[in-house]
Amino acid sequence: MITLRFVRFLEGRGLVFLALVAALVLLVPVCNLLVPPGSPFHVPTGMVVLLGKYLCYAMLAIGLDLVWGYCGILSLGHGAFFALGGYAMGMYLMRQIGTRGVYGHPVLPDFMVFLNWKELPWFWHGFDMFPYALLMVLLVPGLLAFVFGWLAFRSRVTGVYLSIISQALTYALLLAFFRNDMGFGGNNGLTDFKDILGFPVQAQGTRVALFVITGLALIGTFLLARMIVTSTYGKVLVAIRDAESRTRFIGYRVEYFKLVVFTLSAMIAGLAGALYVPQIGIINPSEFQPTNSIEAIVWVAVGGRGTLVGAALGAVVVNALKTVFTTGFLAPYWLFALGGLFILVTIALPRGLVGLAGDIFARFGGAGRGPTRAEAGQTP
Amino acid sequence: MNPPSSHAVTGAILYLDGVSVSFDGFRALNSLSFTLEPGEMRAVIGPNGAGKTTMMDVITGKTRPDDGDVLFRQGTIDLTRHDEAAIAELGIGRKFQKPTVFESHSVADNVLLALKGPRDPLSALFGARNRIPAARIDAVLERVRLQEHRRRLAGELSHGQKQWLEIAMLLAQDPSLLLVDEPVAGMTDAETEATAELLKDINRDHSVIVVEHDMGFVRALGCRVMCLHEGAVLAEGSIDAVASNPRVIEVYLGR
Numbered sequence: 264m265i266t267l268r269f270v271r272f273l274e275g276r277g278l279v280f281l282a283l284v285a286a287l288v289l290l291v292p293v294c295n296l297l298v299p300p301g302s303p304f305h306v307p308t309g310m311v312v313l314l315g316k317y318l319c320y321a322m323l324a325i326g327l328d329l330v331w332g333y334c335g336i337l338s339l340g341h342g343a344f345f346a347l348g349g350y351a352m353g354m355y356l357m358r359q360i361g362t363r364g365v366y367g368h369p370v371l372p373d374f375m376v377f378l379n380w381k382e383l384p385w386f387w388h389g390f391d392m393f394p395y396a397l398l399m400v401l402l403v404p405g406l407l408a409f410v411f412g413w414l415a416f417r418s419r420v421t422g423v424y425l426s427i428i429s430q431a432l433t434y435a436l437l438l439a440f441f442r443n444d445m446g447f448g449g450n451n452g453l454t455d456f457k458d459i460l461g462f463p464v465q466a467q468g469t470r471v472a473l474f475v476i477t478g479l480a481l482i483g484t485f486l487l488a489r490m491i492v493t494s495t496y497g498k499v500l501v502a503i504r505d506a507e508s509r510t511r512f513i514g515y516r517v518e519y520f521k522l523v524v525f526t527l528s529a530m531i532a533g534l535a536g537a538l539y540v541p542q543i544g545i546i547n548p549s550e551f552q553p554t555n556s557i558e559a560i561v562w563v564a565v566g567g568r569g570t571l572v573g574a575a576l577g578a579v580v581v582n583a584l585k586t587v588f589t590t591g592f593l594a595p596y597w598l599f600a601l602g603g604l605f606i607l608v609t610i611a612l613p614r615g616l617v618g619l620a621g622d623i624f625a626r627f628g629g630a631g632r633g634p635t636r637a638e639a640g641q642t643p
Numbered sequence: 644m645n646p647p648s649s650h651a652v653t654g655a656i657l658y659l660d661g662v663s664v665s666f667d668g669f670r671a672l673n674s675l676s677f678t679l680e681p682g683e684m685r686a687v688i689g690p691n692g693a694g695k696t697t698m699m700d701v702i703t704g705k706t707r708p709d710d711g712d713v714l715f716r717q718g719t720i721d722l723t724r725h726d727e728a729a730i731a732e733l734g735i736g737r738k739f740q741k742p743t744v745f746e747s748h749s750v751a752d753n754v755l756l757a758l759k760g761p762r763d764p765l766s767a768l769f770g771a772r773n774r775i776p777a778a779r780i781d782a783v784l785e786r787v788r789l790q791e792h793r794r795r796l797a798g799e800l801s802h803g804q805k806q807w808l809e810i811a812m813l814l815a816q817d818p819s820l821l822l823v824d825e826p827v828a829g830m831t832d833a834e835t836e837a838t839a840e841l842l843k844d845i846n847r848d849h850s851v852i853v854v855e856h857d858m859g860f861v862r863a864l865g866c867r868v869m870c871l872h873e874g875a876v877l878a879e880g881s882i883d884a885v886a887s888n889p890r891v892i893e894v895y896l897g898r
C-alpha cells in the first residue's frame with residue numbers, strides 16, 4: 264500500500280531516476296575500490312570525482328528548476344548561492360589545515376599570514392567546527408536569498424528585471440570576493456585542503472565516501488522537491504508561473520510563496536556547493552561568474568524545464584558534453600556549442616530531453632501518456 | 644480618512660464615492676459614485692472604454708484610485724488600503740473579462756486552488772488544502788456542468804467552458820461579493836441562458852455585480868441596471884428605464 268503510494272508519488276521517470284542514482288551510489292564504490300585497475304569494470308578515482316561533480320550540479324539544477332521551471336522566476340544568480348555554500352565549506356576545510364600550512368600558523372590560514380593579519384576576522388570564528396560550518400552552508404545562501412527575495416518579490420519585480428538584478432547580485436559578489444581585504448583569500452580563493460572530519464581529502468576512500476554522500480544528498484533533494492511540487496504548494500507555484508495576478512486575485516500572497524521556494528532553492532544550491540568543494544579541492548571567486556548561473560539555466564532548459572528529473576538529467580548531460588569539449592582541441596568553441604545547444608533546445612525541443620523521451624516512449628511504447636500538469640504550460 | 648456615516652454607507656455592502664482614476668491624464672473613472680445593497684445583483688452596461696473594468700480594478704485593489712472612497716461591508720473596510728490578496732480574503736471575488744484560468748492545471752485543480760480555506764504557504768505545503776475531499780470539488784463543478792471535464796487541462800477547454808470554470812472558481816471561493824466581467828462573451832444562446840440562471844441562483848446568497856454588453860442577457864438577469872459613460876454613472880434603474888433613457892441611447896448610437 265505504502266509502496267504503491269510511493270511509486271505513484273514518484274511517477275515512472277522519477278522511479279527510473281532514483282534507481283539510476285542508487286545504482287551509481289552502490290556500484291561506483293565497488294568498481295573503484297574492489298575491482299582491480301586492470302579490469303574493464305574499474306572506475307578510476309578521477310572518474311569518481313567527475314561523477315561527483317556532476318551530481319552536485321544536478322542538485323543545483325533541481326533547486327533552480329523549483330524556482331524557474333515551476334514558479335517562473337528566471338534567476339540568473341543561483342551560481343552565487345552555490346558558491347557561498349562552497350565558501351562556507353572551504354572555510355571549514357581551511358581551519359582543518361592547522362599548522363600544516365606553509366607558514367605553520369596554528370590558527371590563521373596562509374593567505375592571512377601573508378597579508379600580515381594578526382588575528383582571525385570575526386566571521387571566520389566557529390568554522391573550525393563542522394556542524395557550525397554545515398549550518399552556515401545552508402544559512403548564508405538562505406539568508407541572502409531571503410533578503411533578496413523579500414525586497415524583490417514584495418515590490419513585485421518580475422521577469423527580465425528580476426533576472427538582471429539576480430545577475431547583478433552574483434557579479435557584485437564576484438567583485439567582492441576578488442578583494443584580498445574581504446578575508447576570503449582574494450582571487451586565489453581557498454585551497455590546499457588537508458582533511459575533512461579527520462579524513463584526508465585526497466585519499467581514495469574519502470573521495471569515494473564524498474561521492475556516496477553526494478549521491479544520497481541528491482536523492483534527498485529530489486524527494487524533497489518532489490514532495491513540494493506534488494503538494495498544493497507546488498500547484499500554487501505553477502499557478503503563479505502561468506497567471507500571477509490571477510493567483511493574487513483568488514487570495515494567495517504570491518510574494519510569500521515565491522520567497523519560501525526561492526530561499527529553499529538557494530539552500531539546496533548552497534548544499535550542492537558545499538559538497539562540490541571538498542571533491543574539487545578549491546573554491547575561488549570564479550564560481551561567482553555570471554556565466555555559471557547562466558549555464559545552470561541552460562542545463563535545466565536542455566533537460567526539460569518543470570520536470571525535476573529533466574533538470575538533473577540536463578545538468579549531467581550538458582556537463583558531460585562540456586568535459587568532452589573542453590579537454591580536447593574543441594575547447595575554444597565550448598561557449599558557442601553551449602549557446603547553440605540552448606537555441607536548438609528552445610526552438611526544437613521546448614520540453615527538453617525529458618519531453619523528447621516522453622514522446623518517443625508514447626509513440627513506440629504504446630502507453631500514451633499526456634503531459635504532466637507542470638510541463639504542459641510553456642509560457643517562458 | 645473619515646468615513647461618512649449616512650445610511651448609504653452603513654447599509655451598503657459596497658460604497659463608492661467620487662472615485663477617480665487617471666491614466667496619463669486620461670480620466671478612466673471620473674468621480675464615480677454608487678452603492679450596492681447586501682444581497683443585491685447589479686448589471687453594469689456602457690460603451691467600450693466607459694470604465695467598467697477599471698471600476699472592478701479599483702474595487703479589487705489592482706488599481707489605486709487617485710481620489711474618492713471605496714468602502715466595503717457597511718463602510719467598515721476601506722478597500723483602497725488593501726492589496727489584491729487581502730481583498731480576496733475579505734470576501735470579494737472576481738471573474739475577468741478575458742477568461743483567465745490556470746491553463747496547465749486540471750479543471751479540478753483550478754477549483755481546488757480557489758476553494759475557501761487557509762491560503763498561507765504552510766497549509767498549502769502540509770496542511771488541510773492537501774486533504775480536500777474530491778466531493779467538495781465535484782459539487783462545485785456540477786453547478787457549472789463541468790464535472791465530466793474534471794481531469795482535463797483547463798487550457799484545453801473551449802472559450803465558454805473557461806468562462807464557466809472561472810465562475811466555478813468564484814463559487815469555490817465563496818466570496819460575499821462577486822464581480823463578474825462579461826461572463827457570456829463567446830457563448831451560444833443556450834449557454835448564455837444557462838449562465839443567467841446560474842448567476843441568479845448565485846445571487847440568492849451573494850451580492851453580485853455583472854458587467855455585460857449583451858442586452859438579452861441583462862434583461863434575463865432581471866435586476867437593477869446601471870449605465871457607465873466616461874467613467875461616471877449616466878443612468879440607473881430598471882432595464883426598461885435605462886434602455887429608453889435618451890442619453891443612454893445617444894452614447895450607444897453615438898459610437
Ligand SMILES: Nc1ncnc2c1ncn2[C@@H]1O[C@H](COP(=O)(O)OP(=O)(O)OP(=O)(O)O)[C@@H](O)[C@H]1O
Pocket residue numbers: 666671689690691692693694695696697698740
Ligand atoms: N492600465 C491602463 N493604462 C492606460 N489606460 C488604461 C488602462 N486601463 C484602462 N485604460 C483605459 O481606460 C479606459 C477605460 O477602460 P476599461 O477597460 O475600464 O473600459 P471598459 O468599460 O471595461 O470597456 P470594454 O467594454 O471595452 O471592456 C479605456 O480608454 C482604456 O484604454
Ligand SMILES: [Mg+2]
Pocket residue numbers: 695696697740824
Ligand atoms: Mg472591460
